Amino acid sequence: MSKIYLVGLGVKAGIQITLEAIQAIKRADKVYTIHSSDEFKQDIKKKYNDHLIDCASFFEGEKERADVFRKIAKTIIKEATENENIKIAFAVMGNPLFLVSACEYLIAAEEDYGISLEVISGVSTFDTVLSDLKIDVGYGASMYDATLFLSNNVVPVTNIPLLLFQIATTNNTILNKGDIPTSILQPLIEKLIVHYGAAHEVVFVTSSIHIFMTPKKIKIKLKDVLDSKEISLFDRPTLYVPPLKELYKVEGNYRITSLD
Ligand SMILES: C[S@@+](CC[C@H](N)C(=O)[O-])C[C@H]1O[C@@H](n2cnc3c(N)ncnc32)[C@H](O)[C@@H]1O
The missing domain is CATH 3.30.950 (Methyltransferase, Cobalt-precorrin-4 Transmethylase; Domain 2)
Incomplete structure (x- = not known):
């Protein structure tokens, strides 16, 4: 069964990331992320996982916020269902279960798509x-x-x-x-x-x-x-x-x- 980790990165970029979050990111085959700090994203790539996908590209050409977050969730679900036993981390600012609609879409899809999903809390705003x-x-x-x-x-x-x-x-x-x-x-x-x-x-x-x-x-x-x-x-x-x-x-x- 494929696994999705919803990972909270904390608020202060780079210094509020927990050991648990680092472990999940390291363990993942692929890491999708939405974060405003390019430096922090580069750091994650360099230190913890080279297979980092910056979701900034998902915003290009889009108008509605909800469409972007649905697109991100659909991409992750597709990847998780098309590959057996893949581990995907979705890493976001703060806590993943605090006003991140892409995470809500993923949780809503968990049962329907037979995916195992784990939430790794982060320091929230x-x-x-x-x-x-x-x-x-x-x-x-x-x-x-x-x-x-x-x-x-x-x-x-x-x-x-x-x-x-x-x-x-x-x-x-x-x-x-x-x-x-x-x-x-x-x-x-x-x-x-x-x-x-x-x-x-x-x-x-x-x-x-x-x-x-x-x-x-x-x-x-x-x-x-x-x-x-x-x-x-x-x-x-x-x-x-x-x-x-x-x-x-x-x-x-x-x-x-x-x-x-
Ligand atoms: C899309 S939500 C993401 C929240 C994030 N997942 C968390 O756990 O903090 C963005 C909202 O969080 C709050 N927020 C984000 N950055 C903040 C900051 N630096 N200081 C205070 N509130 C902030 C604001 O209310 C903002 O509209």
Whole structure:
């Protein structure tokens, strides 16, 4: 039976890759990867597996994001079904089971195509954003893909932290090339203002993606977001909306806010 490893590479290129991920990559006959760092991809090829296929070529000539990810998943499935006992790794930034639709397609195909699939966790931006914000969301939180948050008329629970991912692709299914204007956030900001008020302060967080980068946090009132020159959606920030007031006290298990 062929085997597919969905491998998380971590967020900080090259220094958050786990020993488990390295082992899976080394063991694979072929490694497909989507990653923005050419240097890191070259490193993987040189150090761990020479049979590396950069999925950047799958984006060429395509318009819809979903088409690219379906194409990648179909290629991997085809390869896995046409070759007996082949081991294929699909290595992606962060955690493979955090907003990587090609991985979702592959998991959906697992049973239908009789392939064995294993997921190798990686440090996700979900982890790094929490570290950058220095918050523990274990006591209760909500998180959404920004487009889903809008389209499904989700009513936020305003007394727990809210994390909104994929804000740079809000209401957009087309592949982004180049700059993304902050104005695309208008429906999202309008909705947040209804629930939190215009003066509520939110944080745009961009975690460090390589060793020389420091995390970027832009604290800004909701009413000022659309006019901000500081926010760069090109950097793929995640939006943190702090709770209006905290509802955390549970006897014997409460959030610590001071040493006293
Ligand atoms: C396609 S998803 C991939 C997530 C990835 N698999 C993971 O585990 O982190 C991309 C989203 O992750 C978040 N993200 C990616 N890079 C980030 C960064 N450097 N800082 C903060 N959030 C980031 C953003 O919300 C972005 O829209």
